Amino acid sequence: MKKTLVDLNCDMGESFGRYKLGLDEEVIKLISSANVGCGFHGGDPHVMRNTVALAREHGVAVGAHPGLPDLLGFGRREMKVTPEELKDYCIYQIGALKAFVEIAGMKLQHVKVHGALDTMARAHEELTRAMCEATREINPNLVWLAHSGSRAVRIARSMDLNVVQEVYADRAYNADKSLVSRRVPGAVLNDSQEVGGRIKQLIELGTITTIDGQTLELEYDSICVHGDTPGALEIIRTIRGTLADHDVALKPMMELI
Amino acid sequence: MKKTLVDLNCDMGESFGRYKLGLDEEVIKLISSANVGCGFHGGDPHVMRNTVALAREHGVAVGAHPGLPDLLGFGRREMKVTPEELKDYCIYQIGALKAFVEIAGMKLQHVKVHGALDTMARAHEELTRAMCEATREINPNLVWLAHSGSRAVRIARSMDLNVVQEVYADRAYNADKSLVSRRVPGAVLNDSQEVGGRIKQLIELGTITTIDGQTLELEYDSICVHGDTPGALEIIRTIRGTLADHDVALKPMMELI
């Protein structure tokens, strides 16, 4: 059946004190779900309040985007944490953001883990379980947002979490449905026309072409975009145009389950 | 009317990673309410989980004990934060602890601010308001725990918060109901017999004798104790003995309003 609704998600609220990151004020107008930094890898209490307010103003749903306690590395460096530690880091961060969301009169929609946590989830099932447990214990109705076809999706489902699968619009894929490492040339797509073409293929055929030319079927209800460069804004606008051309409307992921 | 119930509160959960502080495992058996560190001045996510579990095991009610973002100074150094910053620091910390408390099947009972925040509250009404707003926005039923007769009590009441007033068992008082600075000799009472005598006077007459010999009437529903030295444990046990001798039972502050 033809897809008529999809979610667009983007990381935001990753500024810290005087340090500004991302074009949140612009991006927020273009997406339906925001993954908001929770103060460990990026974001701070004041940024969290402002980002939630921004999301509310623009009718965008809010999810937690917890990371490793490594501001210096922006949560992008794997750390050998135990599942128990990681679970508690997630509860702490999700709980903190949930307070800001509820004070703003909204409901926390989802959880999407940041940076190295995503990488670590791929390799360590017990860490994925720990993060899913944190999510479920905070609220069993929270959506767990994860890479289409990934092990994290299967684990989260086995734990009865609401799962939404996402596809990355501007990243190349390997044949095993993983993202091509940023260190490999061609991993990040900067050309908005090319990204638009991929989205067209995704909507019409439900497939992505991998970096080595294979055709991959991917289930998804959300498309992940980035918003930290002016070029990224252009890409998001192209994606939205492509979606509109195909009569696909934007909806926060919660409404797509 | 003779007092038959009182709350005993104590700071705990202020360890951090490998750094251990306080005799929480002993103190928890002796009190009715725990003020739990929230990760800024002390405490970390794992410590928070364990402290909440400890409180639950011993039937002790849990409150948030937010502090300044100054782990190096243990939250004891005043910082020129704005009311907006401070409000968000409190929401973040209280929200994070609330998540652990609710996951443990309990309800967050109260908020008591830590260290320099307490000092700053005395001098800056707008900062007290900011902290009270954070508390009220998280949950208007949360108890605001503050020094008996202080300006923070008046401000919190004017904002319709549930206020519980506390007396410090082991600290000397000035005539204006403030605590004598730790830098003044005699500010901290280390003799359990002397503390016991003060508690006796407080129960029987509702008064405290100030450091300069005046008699001060103090309303209270909670007595604050400390638990970071073996001597402190002896003092708490003496206080409990004195309360028992006067048929005063312990109850978490929530049940005393």
Added chain:
Amino acid sequence: MKKTLVDLNCDMGESFGRYKLGLDEEVIKLISSANVGCGFHGGDPHVMRNTVALAREHGVAVGAHPGLPDLLGFGRREMKVTPEELKDYCIYQIGALKAFVEIAGMKLQHVKVHGALDTMARAHEELTRAMCEATREINPNLVWLAHSGSRAVRIARSMDLNVVQEVYADRAYNADKSLVSRRVPGAVLNDSQEVGGRIKQLIELGTITTIDGQTLELEYDSICVHGDTPGALEIIRTIRGTLADHDVALKPMMELI
């Protein structure tokens, strides 16, 4: 006697991890001395290495720019630290930067304190002394860079430090030679022509006109500029043009003592 040499100093190296601040790569080409962040309020070890390398490449002298341990507040919020704590914070930061500078084959030139430390120095003589002691103990030949005519200048001189006085090119002055607070309209000058005019007056007459129209004589060997906005670059270029028009050449402050 007509001034023929002057130093231009600017803060840099205040990025942190993924967070970029300032236009260091552009500014470095325009100045003679760099005040380099040391990791407390901004800067990190990797940024420090890169900033020192940049300075070396462009023949710019390096000074330490220590701050309060408050990354979240960018070192701009006063903290009630003791002189002993502050002295050790300065030694730590200056020592760390000195290592990078010496490894690059250079000599650390000066110390200029950051943000709230500067404000605190004005009000608390014992804190200024603590910072000067740290500087002197690291190396008695280090230059102490401070506001022209300030108490910090007098204190540093009384402690036998090499002092260089600086004037702020883009900030309004009060009659007591202090900077007008950023909260006051007109405190920051954004118009490069206006700044150029002030520099002209400074070179020709050795005076600055205060915000309330008085004429102030200011001794100086360095002019402080800012480099965090494209407009700031324009201002620095105007200052350099004005200096060139008056045959004033740039020299690192060390060579002006």
Added chain:
Amino acid sequence: MKKTLVDLNCDMGESFGRYKLGLDEEVIKLISSANVGCGFHGGDPHVMRNTVALAREHGVAVGAHPGLPDLLGFGRREMKVTPEELKDYCIYQIGALKAFVEIAGMKLQHVKVHGALDTMARAHEELTRAMCEATREINPNLVWLAHSGSRAVRIARSMDLNVVQEVYADRAYNADKSLVSRRVPGAVLNDSQEVGGRIKQLIELGTITTIDGQTLELEYDSICVHGDTPGALEIIRTIRGTLADHDVALKPMMELI
């Protein structure tokens, strides 16, 4: 030839702010070299000053004990840092400590890396090289202290560093000269008599018996001890007694090269 001199080294200065760790005031009287925390995994500027002063008072030589930027994990959790990042973290920390040491009128003697850095050094040659480069660039005369017979020893020697090899008095060994993991029963020796026996064997025969009963020859000029429990103090005293019984005197490692 019979050994007549040996160094005893111990980690210290790992307290942080209000958090106290270790029995430094006691241990310092019993050792000849102190590995001093540098503020990343433990230690802070004030603790560093005090620890250096303590070492000076007792004629103990000082080395830097740099760690990962992970105070929450006490530097014991591996982090995927790059060699470039790690080198700069080491320069920063060694440089900071060196300042305190030189201000105290001493010379920095050695570098010994902490916790997970030690583990990571075993697995990643390029990280060991990065740490050795940092040490050499700070000062090529600094001693590199490492496990007897380890790869880090070979790498450091190939880079022309002064290497001192150490044996752990209170830890069990594997046949490949690595320490038995703390998670394995018997990894840590708590019985002072047993440790004394091992030291006797080491002095007399130059060998250690591994956990599986093999005899291992180990070159060494330093013995590493721990000082964070009262039992640890007893062990150090026993070691000193055994050394004295064999007419082996203590000397800082620098004097043994």
